[in-house]
Amino acid sequence: MKLVERDFENILNVAAAVAWWNHWDHEHLTVVHKNYTDAKLLFEDERMIVQLVSYRVPVFSFLISHSMGTVICTRRDGGGGTFQQFNQGLLGIPSVSTITVEPLDDDRCVIKTNYKFFLHGWTKLLAPVLYRMMAKWNNQVWQEDLPLKLRRQKVLRHGFKDFVGMPDLVEDRKCEGPLDLKMPLPRPQDSPVNEYLYGILKAKRPAAD
Amino acid sequence: MILFSASPRPIMQKAQPVMQKALISYRFCSVSELRQAGSITRWVDELKDEITALYCKNEIKVWSSICPHYGGDFHVDCKTGEMRCKWHDWRFSTESGELKNRKLKLKLRSYDFAEEDGYLVISSK
Numbered sequence: 425m426k427l428v429e430r431d432f433e434n435i436l437n438v439a440a441a442v443a444w445w446n447h448w449d450h451e452h453l454t455v456v457h458k459n460y461t462d463a464k465l466l467f468e469d470e471r472m473i474v475q476l477v478s479y480r481v482p483v484f485s486f487l488i489s490h491s492m493g494t495v496i497c498t499r500r501d502g503g504g505g506t507f508q509q510f511n512q513g514l515l516g517i518p519s520v521s522t523i524t525v526e527p528l529d530d531d532r533c534v535i536k537t538n539y540k541f542f543l544h545g546w547t548k549l550l551a552p553v554l555y556r557m558m559a560k561w562n563n564q565v566w567q568e569d570l571p572l573k574l575r576r577q578k579v580l581r582h583g584f585k586d587f588v589g590m591p592d593l594v595e596d597r598k599c600e601g602p603l604d605l606k607m608p609l610p611r612p613q614d615s616p617v618n619e620y621l622y623g624i625l626k627a628k629r630p631a632a633d
Numbered sequence: 634m635i636l637f638s639a640s641p642r643p644i645m646q647k648a649q650p651v652m653q654k655a656l657i658s659y660r661f662c663s664v665s666e667l668r669q670a671g672s673i674t675r676w677v678d679e680l681k682d683e684i685t686a687l688y689c690k691n692e693i694k695v696w697s698s699i700c701p702h703y704g705g706d707f708h709v710d711c712k713t714g715e716m717r718c719k720w721h722d723w724r725f726s727t728e729s730g731e732l733k734n735r736k737l738k739l740k741l742r743s744y745d746f747a748e749e750d751g752y753l754v755i756s757s758k
Binding site: 445449451452455456572575576579580582584586587588589590592593594597598612613614615 | 657679680681682697699701702703704705706719720721722735736737739741742757758
């Protein structure tokens with residue numbers, strides 16, 4: 425077996441809770457990210473999801489990978505923590521993506537991303553392609569998510585409340601101190617990512633209504 | 634014998650001043666500029682909100698363009714009468730500000746406005 429691995433690191437002027445929100449918001453995948461063509465949840469709780477995703481392969485965008493993946497997150501006191509996404513995509517190549525969020529202060533954090541691809545047999549020949557593909561994928565996803573994170577940080581610091589909006593009075597439009605996030609994120613029951621979720625589990629989950 | 638009934642009298646309280654929140658006004662854009670562009674979106678520091686003024690079907694509407702879902706921004710389309718959130722594809726009516734494609738009762742915040750000297754002046758408390 426051959427392991428292809430690559431690391432990326434960014435410091436961002438957003439709270440760790442904003443980074444968590446971005447990574448745990450499954451609804452935005454097919455709307456914001458050009459490469460994602462489908463995303464459906466099969467299971468979700470506050471630490472873990474199982475999802476069906478389809479995405480265009482970087483560089484070879486005529487190829488679409490369909491896979492079932494598991495994401496597990498571990499949050500630590502103080503706002504930091506780790507996501508790990510386990511996937512087996514195109515050509516059956518297993519991969520693990522690990523995203524670590526470390527708060528630097530109330531409004532800054534470090535986001536470290538590590539990609540690993542495990543290559544067997546003839547797929548070892550793809551190692552150099554995958555190495556470049558990881559950078560292209562990471563950069564594209566980062567650039568697509570960046571305006572979301574910055575805007576989310578801005579509205580939260582002006583007192584924005586999810587599913588409510590900005591406070592009624594201008595003088596109330598402020599929010600100081602550390603930002604927090606409860607997972608899983610509430611969603612309306614008719615959200616497209618829920619298409620198979622309730623049918624499989626028939627379990628109650630936090631609803632936005 | 635006259636009986637004086639101790640009927641309750643209203644207690645006279647000292648009048649309290651009513652504190653009114655000050656109205657904040659902001660000259661947003663020129664009306665001619667808005668008519669030409671169809672829609673103008675700006676962050677307004679004085680109101681601490683992002684505001685979209687629309688000129689659709691010969692009518693001016695002024696909405697907060699921060700999606701009440703998670704704070705996203707909008708594509709504005711006067712032809713379809715929709716403001717579509719770029720983050721999660723939630724769609725709001727440009728006419729009523731109401732959410733159209735989810736089973737939730739959510740609405741965009743509207744702002745009072747007036748035309749003064751050819752400018753659109755928006756106000757809020």
